[in-house]
Amino acid sequence: MSKLYEISVQKMDGKSETLEKYKGQVLLIVNTATECGFTPQYADLQEMYEHFHDKGLEILDFPCDQFGHQAPGSNQEIATFCTGRFGVTFPQYAKIEVNGAGQSELFAYLKKEQGFKGFSNNEAGQFMHNMLSQKDKDYAQKSDIKWNFTKFLVNRKGEVIDRFEPTEDMENVIKKVYETL
Secondary structure (H helix, E strand, O other): OOHHHHOEEEEOOOOEEEHHHHOOOEEEEEEEOOOOOOOOHHHHHHHHHHHHHHHOEEEEEEEEOOOOOOOOOOHHHHHHHHHHHHOOOOOEEOOEOOOOOOOOHHHHHHHHHOOOOOOOOOHHHHHHHHHHHHHOOOHHHOOOOOOOOOEEEEOOOOOEEEEEOOOOOHHHHHHHHHHHO
16 A cells, blocks of 8 residues: 555644545645635646546645745635635645645655656746745755645555646646546
8 A cells, every 4th residue: 555545634624534535546636825826726626626536536635825825814714715716626635834844744755756847948937947046046956845736646556656836737737637547
């Protein structure tokens, strides 16, 4: 059994559960924020979920407030925003940290399995590169999550097979999810 399924996560209601219930499904695990420039990706994620859920896809949403304080509010406020504005029906979990001393066990594992491979060669990718390299010229050598809406793709065996930065074209993400299903 993959170590992934043994990891405990906190649900929006504060109760903990392991990811074992997702065993045998394709997972797209995402750190999100409600006030980010990438927040419209919620609509793409929801559309993908509606299209592929019955084929075995689960999208797991983990709000994170570590990047520019872009996920303010309580877990309930975040959930209400996502369901009201984007009609989100995929599982949403409690707000977490994805980097640093307080990072969740889940994201520590995901980053170990799939490190940072670079941003897309588009306007958003160039913006992110320029912004992060001003703060840390060696940022690209670290596996840390760089920003909100970083996505990890997990196959049915529980193997973390890909990582998509927030600048990745959602069509590429959808294509890889489809191939994995």
